Amino acid sequence: MLLSLTGAVSQGILWGIMVLGVFITFRMLDIADLTVDGSFALGGCVAAVASVNMGLDPLVSVLLGMLAGLVAGAVTGLLHTLFDIPAILAGILTQISLWSVNLRVMGKSNTPLLGVDTVFSRVASLLGVSNNVATLIIGVFVAALCVALLYWFFGTEIGSAIRATGQNEDMCRALGIDVRVTKLLALSLSNGLVGLSGALVCQSQKYADINMGTGAIVIGLAAIVIGEVLGRLTPGKLQAFGSRLTSAVVGSVIYFIIRAIVLQMGMDANDMKLFSAVIVALALVVPVVLERSQARRAWRKGGER
Amino acid sequence: MLTLTHVTKTFNKGTVNEKPALTGVDLHLEPGDFVTVIGGNGAGKSTLLNCIAGVFPPDGGTIELDGRDVTRLPEHRRAADLGRVFQDPMRGTAADMQIDENLALAARRGGRRGLAWGITREEREDYHERLKMLDLGLEDRMTSKVGLLSGGQRQALTLLMAVLKRPKLLLLDEHTAALDPKTAAKVLSLTQRLVQQDSLTTLMVTHNMHDAIRLGNRLIMMHEGHVIYDVRGDEKSRLTVADLLRKFEEVSGGELDNDRMLLS
Numbered sequence: 428m429l430l431s432l433t434g435a436v437s438q439g440i441l442w443g444i445m446v447l448g449v450f451i452t453f454r455m456l457d458i459a460d461l462t463v464d465g466s467f468a469l470g471g472c473v474a475a476v477a478s479v480n481m482g483l484d485p486l487v488s489v490l491l492g493m494l495a496g497l498v499a500g501a502v503t504g505l506l507h508t509l510f511d512i513p514a515i516l517a518g519i520l521t522q523i524s525l526w527s528v529n530l531r532v533m534g535k536s537n538t539p540l541l542g543v544d545t546v547f548s549r550v551a552s553l554l555g556v557s558n559n560v561a562t563l564i565i566g567v568f569v570a571a572l573c574v575a576l577l578y579w580f581f582g583t584e585i586g587s588a589i590r591a592t593g594q595n596e597d598m599c600r601a602l603g604i605d606v607r608v609t610k611l612l613a614l615s616l617s618n619g620l621v622g623l624s625g626a627l628v629c630q631s632q633k634y635a636d637i638n639m640g641t642g643a644i645v646i647g648l649a650a651i652v653i654g655e656v657l658g659r660l661t662p663g664k665l666q667a668f669g670s671r672l673t674s675a676v677v678g679s680v681i682y683f684i685i686r687a688i689v690l691q692m693g694m695d696a697n698d699m700k701l702f703s704a705v706i707v708a709l710a711l712v713v714p715v716v717l718e719r720s721q722a723r724r725a726w727r728k729g730g731e732r
Numbered sequence: 733m734l735t736l737t738h739v740t741k742t743f744n745k746g747t748v749n750e751k752p753a754l755t756g757v758d759l760h761l762e763p764g765d766f767v768t769v770i771g772g773n774g775a776g777k778s779t780l781l782n783c784i785a786g787v788f789p790p791d792g793g794t795i796e797l798d799g800r801d802v803t804r805l806p807e808h809r810r811a812a813d814l815g816r817v818f819q820d821p822m823r824g825t826a827a828d829m830q831i832d833e834n835l836a837l838a839a840r841r842g843g844r845r846g847l848a849w850g851i852t853r854e855e856r857e858d859y860h861e862r863l864k865m866l867d868l869g870l871e872d873r874m875t876s877k878v879g880l881l882s883g884g885q886r887q888a889l890t891l892l893m894a895v896l897k898r899p900k901l902l903l904l905d906e907h908t909a910a911l912d913p914k915t916a917a918k919v920l921s922l923t924q925r926l927v928q929q930d931s932l933t934t935l936m937v938t939h940n941m942h943d944a945i946r947l948g949n950r951l952i953m954m955h956e957g958h959v960i961y962d963v964r965g966d967e968k969s970r971l972t973v974a975d976l977l978r979k980f981e982e983v984s985g986g987e988l989d990n991d992r993m994l995l996s
Binding site for chain 2: 580582583584585586587588590591594595597598599600601602603604605606
């Protein structure tokens with residue numbers, strides 16, 4: 428049980444990097460970017476092929492996975508900005524085409540990372556620790572680095588322009604911001620993180636699979652929602668940007684812990700996607716219902732007077 | 733400063749909803765002109781401003797801004813020269829960003845945005861001074877989200893943002909129409925102050941004929957997509973609302989159909 432929990436924590440952190448990517452599109456651009464399912468698997472497939480077939484250094488493989496995700500995001504971005512295809516549809520188109528692309532990349536549906544080094548095995552032998560501990564160390568390090576870089580980036584002039592784009596495009600254009608560029612940047616950056624996460628997950632589980640990204644977007648949304656609920660429960664209200672990013676990663680860890688627990692309790696692994704969808708749906712439904720019931724109560728009170 | 737030559741624009745061309753919005757506008761603004769624009773519903777006032785701002789391209793004619801032909805230039809590439817305030821207070825600011833962040837975005841209007849920090853300490857001090865001038869107490873709430881401000885405060889902030897980097901032309905599209913009369917008066921006097929301070933060339937659409945007469949050095953009246961009356965200087969300052977109504981009936985052969993205008 429304890430072992431499965433530490434495994435869940437490190438999985439949660441690695442997937443947390445993907446959640447950071449989803450956070451950029453979902454919370455800052457207000458787009459549910461469905462590219463994610465495809466670009467996550469793409470990151471994994473590219474990293475696997477780079478190590479196994481091309482014999483590249485594991486670190487280089489991971490970076491290639493990230494780059495591939497970035498390009499996938501740019502494709503969605505171009506479809507959306509240049510040709511005015513709605514963001515959801517643009518994401519679906521890229522996601523579907525990535526399924527074929529991923530199969531082409533690997534040449535088969537599954538690539539095991541047998542007998543090749545991974546960034547985790549490297550660090551494990553370097554520090555003389557177990558693979559699990561190495562996964563945890565690298566996960567925390569990379570996630571922290573990503574949070575720090577994102578915090579910096581969204582404070583810069585370009586980053587501020589991206590944040591403004593998600594809130595008020597009219598204002599952005601009036602202030603000389605090309606919203607096509609900012610959206611393209613955000614979608615690329617987001618999917619770059621997703622690809623990075625896919626590559627790291629692939630190396631940690633020691634295989635890449637054509638299905639590894641299926642449902643990733645829902646996991647990402649669920650993690651964001653869990654993180655936000657936790658942020659709201661914490662005293663001091665974690666509303667600052669840095670803590671919102673951090674709580675997205677923490678949300679991911681919690682998600683994987685919950686997952687490990689319910690699986691341990693005997694839930695069918697195949698029901699996990701239903702479970703994730705229910706979490707997201709609940710999170711979206713609850714505020715709406717609360718608001719309506721508050722409106723109804725206010726009306727009743729008014730009537731009594 | 734601004735020259736429009738026979739600018740035309742028709743919406744939904746070739747459909748039953750075809751609507752000629754601009755039917756040949758010729759207009760020339762000298763540097764420092766403060767022009768108020770009035771007209772009935774659908775006279776083309778907002779379309780005119782939107783064409784100048786580049787929200788959509790005109791169907792015909794040319795728009796020259798300070799000697800540069802901007803007719804086909806997209807909105808964001810004209811922004812360097814234009815300060816804009818919209819009718820809807822929500823449209824001019826980013827609600828979930830801080831007051832100082834909004835100002836910093838505006839300070840970079842038309843400039844290159846790089847990886848430098850989005851707002852510097854010197855800027856913050858500068859904004860503090862400028863916000864103080866508004867006399868709304870916003871200088872002490874610079875890190876508050878703009879979404880927490882009232883409509884009037886947001887409009888005052890948008891105005892400040894529009895002139896933060898001196899625009900060659902300031903476009904005000906009924907920017908006080910959504911405010912209550914008291915707030916509207918405040919925002920209007922602020923407008924006057926800021927325009928005078930920097931002697932900005934300004935085009936202000938308004939539905940209030942008193943304001944149109946009282947403010948600026950020139951007044952134009954639009955009807956069915958073109959300018960039907962253009963008056964400036966002493967002649968303008970002698971105008972009364974009754975004169976305007978008479979003028980309108982004379983030129984258009986009908987009554988002014990802008991309800992808001994008649995009520996105010």
